[in-house]
Amino acid sequence: RDGVKESVSSSSSSTTTTTTTIIEDGEGTDTAPPSTISGSSPETQEPSSIQPSFDPSTKPSSQYQWLQSAIDNYIDMLESEEIVIPPLTPHSTVGSTLNPSSKPTANATPLPSTANPTTSKPTTSNPTLSTVPPTSRPTIQPTTANPTSNPTSHPSTASPTIKSPIQSLFNVIELSSTAPPVNLPMQPPLNLFEVSFHETNTTQPTPQQRKGCITNSVYDEIDRDIEQLKNGISDDKTKAHFLGGVVRLVAHDFMDFDRNDSKNPMGPDGCFDPFHPANAGLPDDLWCEGCLLTNLYASKYSERQISRADFWIACANAVIRQTSVNNGLDLRDTFEWGRVDANSCSGQGNRLPSPRGCSQTEDVFLTRMGLTWTDATALMGAHTIGRGDTGFSGHHGTWVPNNNEAMMFDKTYYEEVFLNSWHPRNIGTPREDWTTGNGVDRVMLNTDLCLVMEIDDNMPCCTGTRCTGLSRRCPRLPDNHPRSEAFEAFREYLGGSYPNDNQVPFYNAYREAWRKATKVGQKNLSPLADNCDVE
Numbered sequence: 001r002d003g004v005k006e007s008v009s010s011s012s013s014s015t016t017t018t019t020t021t022i023i024e025d026g027e028g029t030d031t032a033p034p035s036t037i038s039g040s041s042p043e044t045q046e047p048s049s050i051q052p053s054f055d056p057s058t059k060p061s062s063q064y065q066w067l068q069s070a071i072d073n074y075i076d077m078l079e080s081e082e083i084v085i086p087p088l089t090p091h092s093t094v095g096s097t098l099n100p101s102s103k104p105t106a107n108a109t110p111l112p113s114t115a116n117p118t119t120s121k122p123t124t125s126n127p128t129l130s131t132v133p134p135t136s137r138p139t140i141q142p143t144t145a146n147p148t149s150n151p152t153s154h155p156s157t158a159s160p161t162i163k164s165p166i167q168s169l170f171n172v173i174e175l176s177s178t179a180p181p182v183n184l185p186m187q188p189p190l191n192l193f194e195v196s197f198h199e200t201n202t203t204q205p206t207p208q209q210r211k212g213c214i215t216n217s218v219y220d221e222i223d224r225d226i227e228q229l230k231n232g233i234s235d236d237k238t239k240a241h242f243l244g245g246v247v248r249l250v251a252h253d254f255m256d257f258d259r260n261d262s263k264n265p266m267g268p269d270g271c272f273d274p275f276h277p278a279n280a281g282l283p284d285d286l287w288c289e290g291c292l293l294t295n296l297y298a299s300k301y302s303e304r305q306i307s308r309a310d311f312w313i314a315c316a317n318a319v320i321r322q323t324s325v326n327n328g329l330d331l332r333d334t335f336e337w338g339r340v341d342a343n344s345c346s347g348q349g350n351r352l353p354s355p356r357g358c359s360q361t362e363d364v365f366l367t368r369m370g371l372t373w374t375d376a377t378a379l380m381g382a383h384t385i386g387r388g389d390t391g392f393s394g395h396h397g398t399w400v401p402n403n404n405e406a407m408m409f410d411k412t413y414y415e416e417v418f419l420n421s422w423h424p425r426n427i428g429t430p431r432e433d434w435t436t437g438n439g440v441d442r443v444m445l446n447t448d449l450c451l452v453m454e455i456d457d458n459m460p461c462c463t464g465t466r467c468t469g470l471s472r473r474c475p476r477l478p479d480n481h482p483r484s485e486a487f488e489a490f491r492e493y494l495g496g497s498y499p500n501d502n503q504v505p506f507y508n509a510y511r512e513a514w515r516k517a518t519k520v521g522q523k524n525l526s527p528l529a530d531n532c533d534v535e
Contacts, residue, residue, distance in 0.1 A: 212305045213532030214337040219314055225300070226318035229292050237387070240398070240406040243319050244386010245286040246293065250316040250518070251382065252279055253309060256351040257520040258368040266348060267521035270308030270341035276349025277430075281392025309339035313518050323385055323409040329507045334515035336525035355395065355433060358450035358483060369520055373485035375513035377451055381493065381506055384413035388443050394431040397443035411506040414493045417444070417452060421464030434463075451486040452476060 226246070233239040250268070257267030274283035287294050293315065301311050317331040324330075351368070353360035365376035387406050388395035398406040399413050420436040422444050434444040449455055453463055453474040461474035477487045493509060495502030519525060 208534040209532045210526075210534055212307055212310065212337060213526070214306060214310060214314065214335075214528060215532055216528050216530055218304070218306075219332065219335065219528055222301070222311070222314045223318040223321065225296055226315050227322055229296065230319075230322065236403040236407065240385070240387050240403045241389065242286070242292070243323060243407055244382075245281065246312075246319045247316045247382050247385060249282055249286055249293075250312050251379070252282065252352060253312060254517045254520055255353065255364050255369070256345070256348045258351060259370050259521070260368065265521045266342070266345060266351065268309045268313065268339050268518055269345065270310075270312065270339065271343075271345035271348065273345060273348040276352075278349040278352040278354070280394070281389060284392060306337070307339050307341045309341055310337045313339075319385070320409050323407055324507070325408070325410050325501070325503050328503055329409060329510065331511060331514060332528070334511060334518070336519065336522075336527050338525040339522060353447060355445040355447050357446045357456050358486075359456075361447050361450070362483075369517065371513065371516055373483060374489040374509065375516060377486045377489040378493070378506065378509035378513040379517060380448060380451065381411065381413050381510060382409075383445075383448065384411070385409045390431075395433045395443050395445065397435065397441045399443060399448070401442075410503055411493055411495055413448075414490055414506070415498060417449065417463070417490070418494075419498075421462055421466040422449060423462045423467055423470055424460050427460055449474070451483065452490050454478075454481070 230239060230243065233242060249272075252272050253270065254268045256272075258265055272279050272282060272287075285291060297308065297311050314335065317335055321327055321330045321332075351364070353364045361376055361380075365371045365379070366373065371379075383399040385406060385408065387398040387403065390396040400406050400408075400416055401412075405412060420442075422434040422436050424432065424434050426432045432446065434446075434449060436442050436444075446455065449463065454477055455461060455474050458472065458474055460470060461472040462470040463474050465473075467473070477483055481487070489509065493506040494500075495505055
């Protein structure tokens with residue numbers, strides 16, 4: 001029969017215990033091998049040198065019969081099923097072979113099966129392999145306990161390390177020759193490859209993030225940053241110019257869209273032509289090296305791979321929300337991200353509307369962008385915020401009474417068209433526009449007044465009744481005029497009889513028009529979400 005016995009010898013001059021393993025041969029006679037441990041003293045003995053003894057004169061078939069059977073069995077298990085290695089735990093024990101008062105530091109781990117079907121031969125992992133220092137080498141004291149005493153287990157103070165499952169098969173089993181067989185519970189089968197190559201990682205992997213994603217928290221962060229920039233500008237005129245400039249930047253980015261140009265439709269792509277006169281002012285004090293908005297993007301949002309186009313729109317949304325009455329125009333529900341920036345957009349300025357008249361408005365908003373006169377009239381209401389500057393656009397002044405009101409996004413723009421008498425200035429030049437009162441700091445463009453007045457063939461004329469030096473009044477659009485839809489929308493946005501504080505018609509119309517305009521030509525946009533994880 002296969003079996004394992006141990007004899008223990010102790011030196012009176014050393015506390016180190018030397019263990020000799022004797023393997024019975026097939027005939028039942030005990031044969032002690034000439035040597036069992038490399039070296040004779042703790043000083044020369046390597047911690048990982050304990051190996052099963054062998055007799056060169058003994059045939060491997062008889063000496064290693066039980067071991068060969070175990071290895072064959074492991075191979076069969078590998079071929080038949082996926083085998084998982086159980087962790088080494090301190091509950092395994094050598095039962096009654098130990099002195100109950102002793103505290104061994106090595107634990108026996110059973111083999112799933114042996115050559116003898118009625119007896120499971122346990123094996124123990126060798127804690128001296130590769131990592132445990134010599135001072136922690138396990139020792140087993142001679143037993144004086146009654147062989148029939150109950151098993152006693154002691155947890156190991158150092159976790160043994162197995163370098164490979166095959167190596168564990170060669171660990172020495174140390175059992176008393178007087179101990180009865182100990183039937184240890186069967187452990188799950190081993191997975192050799194997981195032991196050798198798999199290292200458990202308890203750290204959760206970081207989810208893959210979607211490129212350029214804008215979450216709800218990032219959207220709110222942009223809003224706070226814009227508010228901080230706004231509050232950092234003390235001068236009302238400069239502040240109004242900055243706020244209006246942010247909205248104008250987005251408008252110039254989407255007004256170049258042409259749905260009829262499949263090869264180069266442009267649209268909201270984070271690009272404008274800084275050298276075109278139609279974009280005057282934008283590359284000088286809004287989107288330029290050292291400009292507030294540019295610095296904000298470069299310092300926080302460029303590294304997050306957020307596109308300029310998405311960033312600009314989020315910034316404009318923040319401006320509109322913060323300056324609307326009671327924050328009543330929140331465009332969050334219209335925002336989606338995923339626009340792709342263009343590296344260049346030569347000729348972009350040629351697609352922008354010139355201030356000559358409504359033929360330009362119709363060509364840009366209706367023909368190329370695919371919007372309606374109602375949408376175009378709502379979008380023109382953004383002139384209520386900000387101001388023009390002669391040094392940039394060539395048109396000077398605010399569309400509303402003063403700089404303070406030019407920092408509010410409301411329906412005042414529509415009221416001012418009807419409340420004032422506007423007369424033209426700089427007639428016949430690229431700077432042709434309209435002013436009122438003393439003409440110092442107020443402005444309307446041809447593209448504003450043509451939504452309600454017939455000015456194309458009636459210049460020079462004056463709106464209202466208080467026109468200085470002009471006897472002709474600009475007629476209002478008739479009901480059957482091609483732009484009558486714009487006139488009706490204009491009156492609707494007034495909110496009713498003047499005066500009133502009803503912003504709802506304008507805000508609702510602007511929300512829908514802005515949603516359309518900021519998404520022209522876009523196919524793969526994504527709504528705001530709480531995270532950017534790839535699903």
